[in-house]
Amino acid sequence: MENIRPIAMKHESEDQRTLRAAAVQFESAPRDKEANFRKIESFVEQAARQNVRLLVFPECCITGYWFIRNLSVDELRQLAEPIFDGPSSRRLIELARKSGMTIGAGLVEAGPVGEFYNSYVVATPDGRAQRHRKLHAFEHLSIRNGSEYTVFDLPDGFRVGVLICYDCNLIENVRLTALRGAEILIAPHQT
Numbered sequence: 001m002e003n004i005r006p007i008a009m010k011h012e013s014e015d016q017r018t019l020r021a022a023a024v025q026f027e028s029a030p031r032d033k034e035a036n037f038r039k040i041e042s043f044v045e046q047a048a049r050q051n052v053r054l055l056v057f058p059e060c061c062i063t064g065y066w067f068i069r070n071l072s073v074d075e076l077r078q079l080a081e082p083i084f085d086g087p088s089s090r091r092l093i094e095l096a097r098k099s100g101m102t103i104g105a106g107l108v109e110a111g112p113v114g115e116f117y118n119s120y121v122v123a124t125p126d127g128r129a130q131r132h133r134k135l136h137a138f139e140h141l142s143i144r145n146g147s148e149y150t151v152f153d154l155p156d157g158f159r160v161g162v163l164i165c166y167d168c169n170l171i172e173n174v175r176l177t178a179l180r181g182a183e184i185l186i187a188p189h190q191t
Helices: 033-049 073-079 087-099 165-169 171-179
Strands: 007-010 018-023 054-056 102-110 116-123 129-133 150-153 159-162 184-186
Touching: 033 054, 033 087, 033 102, 054 184, 073 102, 087 102, 087 116, 087 129, 116 159, 129 150, 165 171, 171 184
Parallel strands: 018 054, 054 102, 159 184
Antiparallel strands: 007 018, 102 116, 116 129, 150 159
């Protein structure tokens, strides 16, 4: 397992606050959410020892990614789960609360009327969570595109936006996220 090498981001204001952030890239086990959470939890422990406040993981790291395109719709349904009330979201929120840091991780979302999304959850230590649905999804024919930009404030006072992988390839997405006030872009990728 690689070590986390956090970076500090300075807020351009009079008080020059700093946000210690780290990004983790790891190979997810296909369909094995429990194994992937064990990896995530190990990295969270390591990051906590280094006083990281924002820890981001890859897209679909909870469910696995590369095998998705070969799943049947039934298999995709078995893998996906709702965000906010689903077990992975609740687990991320609890992990953020216990560690005192903001944590972002991706999974296949089961939407409210049976649709699917490549989604990213950002859980904060105050028990809140935000979701971004990938705007330009192509992992599976049944995974829909998201339709909203995701920009919000971290408890640390920084304003962040989320764009997943290919979303960043279209400069308009990045620009619109910045125009909505994002100072930091969380941009999880699989590669």
